[in-house]
Amino acid sequence: MNPVYEKLLKCYESIQKKIDFKPEIALVLGSGLGDYGETIDIVATLDYHDIEGFPISTVEGHKGRFIFGYIQGVPVVCMQGRVHYYEGYAMSDVVLPTRLMKMMGAKVLFLTNAAGGLNFDFHAGDFMMITDHIMTFVPSPLIGENINELGARFPDMSDVYKKDLQEIIRGTAKELGIKLQEGVYIQLTGPNYETPAEVRMCRALGADAAGMSTAAEAVAANHMGMKVCGISCITNLGCGMLDQPLSHAEVQETADRVAVDFKRLITQAILNIYHATRQ
Ligand code: HPA
Numbered sequence: 608m609n610p611v612y613e614k615l616l617k618c619y620e621s622i623q624k625k626i627d628f629k630p631e632i633a634l635v636l637g638s639g640l641g642d643y644g645e646t647i648d649i650v651a652t653l654d655y656h657d658i659e660g661f662p663i664s665t666v667e668g669h670k671g672r673f674i675f676g677y678i679q680g681v682p683v684v685c686m687q688g689r690v691h692y693y694e695g696y697a698m699s700d701v702v703l704p705t706r707l708m709k710m711m712g713a714k715v716l717f718l719t720n721a722a723g724g725l726n727f728d729f730h731a732g733d734f735m736m737i738t739d740h741i742m743t744f745v746p747s748p749l750i751g752e753n754i755n756e757l758g759a760r761f762p763d764m765s766d767v768y769k770k771d772l773q774e775i776i777r778g779t780a781k782e783l784g785i786k787l788q789e790g791v792y793i794q795l796t797g798p799n800y801e802t803p804a805e806v807r808m809c810r811a812l813g814a815d816a817a818g819m820s821t822a823a824e825a826v827a828a829n830h831m832g833m834k835v836c837g838i839s840c841i842t843n844l845g846c847g848m849l850d851q852p853l854s855h856a857e858v859q860e861t862a863d864r865v866a867v868d869f870k871r872l873i874t875q876a877i878l879n880i881y882h883a884t885r886q
Contacts, residue, residue: 611699612754614660618703619710621659626651628675630684632877633705633713633833635824637689637720639840639862639869644687646874647676655688655704662690662700673704678874681881684708689820692745693798702748702827706757709831715772715880716828718837719873721862722818723800723845723853725810726790731844731857732865734872735788735816736776737768737837741809742794742822749830758830767829772836775883779876785868790815792839794822803847816841836880840869 628650636643644652654672655661671688686708690701705716724733753760773789780787793809795801797819801809809817816839825835842861846853862869 609752609754611751612756615703615706615710617660618658618707622653622707622711625657626653626675628682628684629712630675630682630708631713632681632683632715632717632881633686633708634683634717634873634877635686635689635705635719637820637840638842638859639721639866640719640873641687643685643870643873644674646870647674647678647683647685649674649676651675662696662703678877681877683877684711684713689824691797691820692823693796693819698746698748698823699751701823705824705827706831709828709833714834715884716824716833716835717873717877717880718821718824718835719869720818720821720837720839721842721858722792722816722839723843724816724841724848725806725845726788726815727848729788729815729841729844731842731861733786733788733841734780734865734869735790735839735841736773737792737821737839738773738789739768740792740794740822740825741812741814742826744793744795745823748823748827758832762830764826764829767825767835768837769834771883772834772880775879776836776838776876779879780872783871783875785872788815788841792822792837793817795819800846800853806845806847809845817845834884838872840865
């Protein structure tokens, strides 16, 4: 059997032995949303470490877990801590938790992240709904023998971030009085931030925000037929756009500063998506 699929099945079976919960919506928590678990009526949690066969990073301090529970009655599974390509994982491992969430039953994938703004109309602290992505600079998670059980060899990518979900998120931001930018997310490998020349390149290519995650997860989810949507927290402007260096501390500070609004937006968007897509 395809080793990637074999690993996936092993992890899935390990989860099934421990957790009996069927989520409708899968949520990936980016920077600043570390305490989002407080919003969830938690039924169970499962550390990645406790899933048999789950790829574990050798990077110190790496931790992550799935949270299972309800957001105002909506059954969700939540990834608290993601797996990044820059940590040294294979792309197939990076998207393994995403694939697992689909196998658990989630139909919608709600992605969040921190990203650097490339668009001069953006400000640190803005939220950007992802309308499309560029991930040409990182390997596709679908490289290798296709796993036919998951999806097609050459999946269509014309509508990854579903238009109907975008419309719901747009409406939700309006309802809450939260400003929402929109744009194209570009995934780069990281872990270094971009140079000013790279920032200019990304902007010239049509990207509005740059980050080190998310697009690969979206590709894997789309391959499996999940409905994907995503929001970036613009924690900073890209290097060279302001006359100052960029630090991880700045990224974290901004993410923390706007976390309350980010959480409000995500919670209400999840409720609106759940109720709209069940009709
Ligand atoms: N670039 C890439 N990833 C990021 C950035 C950035 O400027 N800010 C937060 N994540």
